[in-house]
Amino acid sequence: MCSRYEAPTPERLQEEFGVEFDAQEKLELWPGYAGPFLRKPRNVDPYDDAVLPFEAEVGVFGLLPFWADKKLARSTYNARSETASVKRSFREAWKKAQHCIIPAVAIYEPDWRTGKAIPTRISRADGRLLGIAGLWEVERQPFLGLMSGLTNYTMADELRVKQALDIAVATGDLLAVDKNGKTRRRKGTSIKSTDILIAPPQRPIFFVPPLKKSSSEN
Numbered sequence: 001m002c003s004r005y006e007a008p009t010p011e012r013l014q015e016e017f018g019v020e021f022d023a024q025e026k027l028e029l030w031p032g033y034a035g036p037f038l039r040k041p042r043n044v045d046p047y048d049d050a051v052l053p054f055e056a057e058v059g060v061f062g063l064l065p066f067w068a069d070k071k072l073a074r075s076t077y078n079a080r081s082e083t084a085s086v087k088r089s090f091r092e093a094w095k096k097a098q099h100c101i102i103p104a105v106a107i108y109e110p111d112w113r114t115g116k117a118i119p120t121r122i123s124r125a126d127g128r129l130l131g132i133a134g135l136w137e138v139e140r141q142p143f144l145g146l147m148s149g150l151t152n153y154t155m156a157d158e159l160r161v162k163q164a165l166d167i168a169v170a171t172g173d174l175l176a177v178d179k180n181g182k183t184r185r186r187k188g189t190s191i192k193s194t195d196i197l198i199a200p201p202q203r204p205i206f207f208v209p210p211l212k213k214s215s216s217e218n
Contacts (some may be wrong), residue, residue, distance in 0.1 A: 002107040007035040008129055013103060016129050019056040031062040038101040063137050079135055093135040102132040
């Protein structure tokens with residue numbers, strides 16, 4: 001799971017998602033850094049076409065449950081789809097359907113095929129922004145105002161760069177929660193993350209598994 005990603009500029013966010021967001025000092029983000037995320041507007045009907053389907057907020061990369069110390073953000077940036085509902089760090093945000101989209105220009109993963117970890121930048125082949133499925137939670141410290149903890153949301157047993165790849169959501173294929181608390185896709189169609197991702201040619205993405213040694217090489 002990526003622990004480093006490149007956030008978009010306010011101009012890119014406005015261009016692709018139609019939301020406004022103030023400029024931030026850093027665009028290369030690690031756990032504990034703040035960046036933009038998109039969520040459904042609070043207290044509105046998500047299927048009302050007169051309302052924007054999402055709003056931009058600022059969040060700290062690394063989800064912080066209400067009981068947690070801030071240092072925990074360094075180890076809670078990765079939620080797995082099969083355990084998010086039961087893991088103590090994520091289950092409350094999951095139960096409350098606090099889903100979000102984390103916009104990113106690119107993510108960085110180590111490529112281990114040579115036996116060494118080579119940092120590899122992964123982005124969309126068409127140059128558009130990635131939308132990474134995530135969870136958010138409000139921190140307990142009142143003096144911070146509305147600062148939400150973000151966690152990337154990964155799917156186990158997908159094709160691997162390290163252990164898992166972020167679930168990349170196609171632009172327009174965003175999550176909404178209806179009045180009954182059910183999560184639904186608002187528009188668009190599901191798309192495999194590996195269908196839209198690229199890596200630099202000299203460090204190609206991991207579609208081909210490592211070759212196994214033949215018996216003659218052993």
